[in-house]
Amino acid sequence: MNRSLRLNLALVACIAVTVLLSLMAGKVWIPLDAWVAGDPRWPIIAELRMPRTVLAILVGGALGVSGAAMQGYLRNPLADPGLFGVSSGAALGAVISLYFGYTASAWLLPAFALTGAGLTMAILALLVGRSGSMIVFTLAGVILSSVAGSMTALAISLAPTPFATSQIVTWLMGALTDRSWDDVWLALPLLALGGTLLALTGxxxxxxxxGESAARxxxxxxxxxxxxxxxxxxxxVGASVATAGIIGFVGLIVPxxxxxxxxxxxxxxxxxxALAGALLLLLGDCVVRAMPTVSELRLGIAMSMLGGPFFLFLLLRMRRGLA
Amino acid sequence: MLTLGGRRVLDAISTTFTPGRVTAVLGPNGAGKSTLLSCLAGLRTPDEGRVLVDGQPRSALSMRDLARQIGLLPQGADVHWDVDVATLVALGRYPHRARWGETKADGAAVARAMAATDVTQFATRPMTALSGGERARVLLARVLAGEPQWLLADEPLANLDPAHQLGTLECLREVTRSGAGVILVLHDLNHAIRVADEVLLLCDGRIIAQGTPEDVLTPQRIAETYGVSSHIGTTPDGVRFIVTSQMAR
Structure with a gap:
């Protein structure tokens, strides 16, 4: 058995164990013997924790594989899937829906976020053109990311009500709280298609x-x-942001x-x-749920708290390598 | 013809390369040697004219078919991820890849390429643990693993010590024995007369001369092309050499 297969099997086993933990852990601990349809706690598992767990696996896996693909494509170990602005574009779309108070339907916010991601992607393609140049690609991504970021900040500062401001800020922090099966069914086909396309690039x-010349x-x-x-x-990234908000660093860390x-x-x-991303996000979500805080710690913040020091560790290691 | 940044880099080039022979492309800096190689390998498309591969227009071939026929060793090839030697050499099989993993033929071609360049003993070593010379041999092995009908190398002897330079030249000569053609961009005239069956001398994007090293590399032509005077001699064991010096003013 080669080492890749061994690692993948170990990660699958860890995910399976963490899924059990994820279904049990939370403000209310639900032991295995309560996992029957007639138990009064069963709806918590079936309607809240199960979709949340599935979404954590899907989003974590998608962010992990995106990070690995971006680092491979840009040949840069510090590359992140957010680098070319699609996550910022998706966030801007979601923020616009919150700004105008379009929260009546569960589908509206994700639809706006996906539209934002799609538009960013289209503008990126227009900017890069047929050059195929990696430098143009990266610069265009940085520009789009910064424009979307500034427009998001503008929306926050001009928000019509304090409630809208609070909603936007909270949403931007990223979380899997209160996600339903609707969110899973929305994200699943997009993430599956995206993951398949990235798998084809291996x-x-x-x-x-x-290098580019030799590869061509x-x-x-x-x-x-x-x-x-x-x-x-x-x-x-678009489907992840649409359903879970911005959760950074997963794509950077797991490769x-x-x-x-x-x-x-x-x-x-x-x-x-992909597997490690799913495991990391699942574990992170279990931890934020089980923490004895008054309101649940946002998953995006937890990942940033993990990612910042990790980034620093990478930087120090690279500096040691250059010395 | 090919123009880059408003400058005509290649102009009215018309030539034929013969399979089973080593052709050295020579010329001063900026003569268009690397650009010519890029055109042949399909990395650049001429503004006018066309490249024929075995009588077929290059544009009629898919990128994969072209890559199967022409292997390119670019100048100063980078390795962006620290992979092990066997993995890197196996990348040479990319144009032949089967849909699902490596075939027996791939494994055999990789083993032959590693043996030919004498890097088999480094198979499991990471690329960062190799010396400059070992690294250059591994990169050559990568191209050989593709078993191309044409091997194009841009300054393959740069950064090699004299022993490894001669070893690499011998390895490149060996490639022609299977009928493949080898086209090398070289700077050292002595390497050219040592290895090449044919020399293509370029200057300012034009062909100055093409033929055997003896016919092309004459003191007069070297003076006209490079602006240096030269003395051509033969060692006691019959190896020709060229010594260049600044021209008297």
């Missing part, structure tokens, strides 16, 4: 290890690769966690990153 990302001489089509990456990451076990080959990092 061997091409390997070829890119040798080996038959890599840079435009096709860019299209797969942009659409794949946009679907994964680094799996590389010591599977090596640096970009294709070998994709699947374990």
């Amino acid at each position: 061997r091409t990302l390997d070829a890119l290890t040798l 001489s080996m038959g890599v089509d840079p435009l096709r690769l860019q299209l797969l990456i942009v659409v794949g990451v946009a679907l994964c 680094h966690l799996v590389r010591p076990f599977v090596g640096n080959r970009p294709s070998a990092v994709l699947l374990p990153s």
Whole structure:
């Protein structure tokens, strides 16, 4: 059994155990013997914790595989799926729906967020054109991210009511609180499609290890690769933001966690990153739920608290490597 | 013809490369050597004219088919992730990839390429643990693993010590024995006369001369092309050499 397979099986086993924990843990601890349809606590599991658990797996997996694909594509270990502005665009879409108070239907906010992600992706494609250049791609992403970020800030500062401001700020922090099966059914097809597109890039990302010229001489089509990456990451990140808000750092962290076990080959990092992302978000969600705080700690904040020091650790390690 | 940034980098180039032979592309800096190689490998498209591969227009071939026929070793090739040697050499099989994983033929081609460049003993070592010379051999092995009909290398001897330079030249000569053609961009005239069956001399994007090293690399032509004077001699064991010096003013 090779080391990739061993790691993937271990991660699947850990996810299975954490799923049980996720269904039991929360403000109310629900032991296994209460998992029967007639038990009064069963609706908590079936209607609240199950969709939340499934969503944590889906969103964590999508962010993990997106991070691994982005790092492989940009050949930069510090790349993050939020780099090309799709998460900021999705957030802006959601913020606009909150600004105008379009919260009557459960579908409106995610629909606005997905529209924001789609529009950002389309503008990105227009800006990059047929050049296929990675530098143009990155710069265009940074510009879009900054424009969407400034418009989000504008929406917060001009929000019509304090309630709208509070809703926007809270939503931006990212969480899986009160998510339903509707959110799962909305996100599932988009995340599945996005994940599949990114899985197709594996061997091409390997070829890119040798640089753009060598990869092109080996038959890599840079435009096709860019299209797969942009659409794949946009679907994964857009659907994640639409259902869970902005949860940063997962895509940055998990590829680094799996590389010591599977090596640096970009294709070998994709699947374990998806599994590790799912596990990380699931564990994080269990922790924020079980914490004895008056209101639940937002998952996005918890991930940032983990991600910031991890980023610093990466920086120090890179600096040591350069010394 | 090819224009880059308003400058005509290649102009009225018309030439044919012969399979089973080593052709050295020579010329001063900015002559258009690397650009010519990029055009041949399909990385650049000429503004006018076309490239034929075995009589077929290059544009008629898919990127994958072209990559199967032409292997390129770019100048100063980078390795962006610290993968092990065997993984890196196996990347050379990318144009031949089957839908599901590596085939026996892939494994055999990788083993042959590693043996030919004498890197088999490093198979499990990470690329960062190799010396410059070892690294250059591994990168050459990557191209050889693709078993191309044409091997194009842009300054493959840069950063190598004399022993590894000669070893690499011998390895490249060996490639032609299977009938493949080798096109090298070189700066050192001595390497060219040592390895090449044919020399293509470029200057300002034009072909100055093409033929055997003896015919092309004459003191007069070297002076006209490089602006240096030269002395051509032969060692006691029959190896030709060129010594260049600044021209008397």
